[in-house]
Amino acid sequence: MGTLGGAAIAAPSLCLGQTADRPSTPRTVAILATKVAKYSHAQHFIDRFLEGYGWQGEHHRPSLKLASLYVDQFPENDLARERASRHQVPIFPSIAEALTLGGSKLAVDGVLIIAEHGDYPENEKGQKLYPRHRFFKETVKVFEDSRRAVPVFNDKHLSTDWEECVEMVEDSRRLTFAFLAGSSLPVTWRIPSIELPLETELEQSVGVCYGGVDSYDFHGYETAQCMSERRAGGESGVRSLQALRGDALWARVESDDSLKSLVFSALSRSHSLKAPKGYSIGRPSFSWIRECSPDATGFFIEHLDGFRTTQFLLNGYLRDFTYAGRKKNGEVVSCQMQLPMPPSNTTLADFFNPLVNNIERTILTGKAAYPIERTLLTSGMSIAGVDSLHAGQRKIETPHLDVTYKAREQSTYWRA
């Protein structure tokens, strides 16, 4: 019996394992999507399985075959039917049928849950209620009914409800299937291409990015966490989180010289800092940042081992994801996690390439390419950040986020 996010984990009662041992036929995946439209997350994943993608100097075609789709919504700009028709991939009316290919037993070797984008309600805290947990539970039901489980990938955070997040991870452990989740930020290019060795004596992380709360904040948490988790002792869990805006935010930042210098280190890696009108560059200053980003949000995270993470959303000031960390010897490491967003910078969202490749590896090996605990914790951070804002920027104690884990030796980011 262990603990997971403060919740007790039951000993496995139904250990199904991953028995996708069918070497003579290509392994298959099902993708469960909320909607498929140009530049929706599901489009990026589906097309990479159907068309391949650039990888390590060649056009890579996954050895996994996309065998079925379940699509929750079909807006006017739907592309699911076009893709399904052109590639002869069936769209099933239910998740169970997609996973069983219309039969009675699980008939695929991996499942992708891509529940990002689509028309879904928001709760009173402004969180969009994407059906990730529902998709996951219906998947688990098929696993249980079939007495066989296969690897699952969940795009972005697990849920907007902490108990559901825990339940999802517990299910994966109970049924012993590989569970991979999260953002593309931990695995995309880094500029410069830096790696923190395991057990780095790191004392503080800062991430600076853009986007909305309950959306891109998650990418920001993952940006910082994929570096922070490599510190000496590994991840200890999170004690508290406080979100701040306005004067309170900047007063907090201005009072912390260590934090201030790390913010500037992170910003030095940005390729998108807003310059004063008529200039091509501007020296970063907090007065200018405040002017450009009046709704700036900072998330101040205390980890249980004393480590600190601070995450900023600076809309209007930059449009990329940057990281800086300080080691105990004072050395600062920094980089940009590259997220060249189409259509302004590229035509493809190729940061999905390494994410899809890690999914392939997870399904082919039956072992998650990186720990699900990272995404469990970042999901919890995201929820706590929303809660703090909803509670008037109050500090939220997070005893439930006692998620401990060790990062793998290989951090799996894109470097070749």
Added chain:
Amino acid sequence: MAASTKKKLTVLLDSFESRSPAQHLVDRLLIGYPSAGAWQDPGFDNITVHAAEEVWKEETGLKRRQVECNLNREDKPTNALQDADAVLIVPGGAGVTANEAAIEAAIEITPDNTPIFVHGALANSLQDARRLAGLAAKRSKPLAAGTSLSVAGRLPDIGIPLNAPMKEALVVVQGSFGAGEFAGINSLLPLVERRAGGESGIKRVYRYHGAILWGVARSGRWPRHLLSPSLSRSDSPQGDPVKDGRTQDLVGLGLVEKLASDPRGWVIEHRDGFRSTILTLDGAVADFNFAIEMKDGSVLSAQIYQPPKPNEENYSRLAAVIERFFSSGRPPWPVERSLLTAHLQSLFLNLSLLGGSVTDVSALKPAIAYRPTPTE
């Protein structure tokens, strides 16, 4: 900049348009720029610009920088240059056409040992490039020319070691005729000069324009097998990906030939037997990529990363290189690279004007041979 004393930088400009190389570089030298994880403060106390009267007229341009950034104006070139500690020359546009008169004036008027950096082309012909390089050597003026492509990052972040055992190379770029070729040369030379033995000079240049480019590929006139590894690094394939975001194997599906609107291929035979190819493929992809086949059959490929507009942070990398050059007096790369650039560009233009398919320069003496600087 590691300069122990802050001195006078003179900048000679032909224009100062928004988001031009001139604005990117002048702003960085005036205000500073991010470099290696920190903000790099300006390396010069005194930055003086000499430009024609009309360049000063735009209220949001140089004139504003006089007020807000202490930029100095000097209308007489002799006054601007005679006590300069370093000179930056930025011609109009992307630097495809050199301002040879400005370069010559800088060489003639500045004090001995004044480093001179030219954005873009050093000259518009090999003859003039040699003349200017010879004059600079005679006057003891360290001279370098180039664009941000010379210092661009790569995705993946691969370095090319000195004396790399290369077999052949392909770069894929875009641009209108002239500009695309110039970008191709500036992308290619920093890569291939690092092959075993260094740059040996060129023997022949072949031109394949239009549909013939694809026909001659079948007979091996250029390394079509390097097209796929090169374009696999692109984030900007055109065609269907623009319409609906799909990924696509442009090469495998035979789409490059259909998408490229005015394909131009330049195959360069070097004197050591090495072969390099520049393709300008507008309409197929919208970023620069390369692939190099090594003698053991392995292939190195990468995107030549150009950070997004409007910031175009590649100019911060170039500013850092220029400031190091001004500080040390050691050119970041041999001036021979600029001679070869001028030579190739003029050969390309002449071949196109004449409608020729090949030009033989094996008799050129001396060959433009050189060794690259040890560090990229």
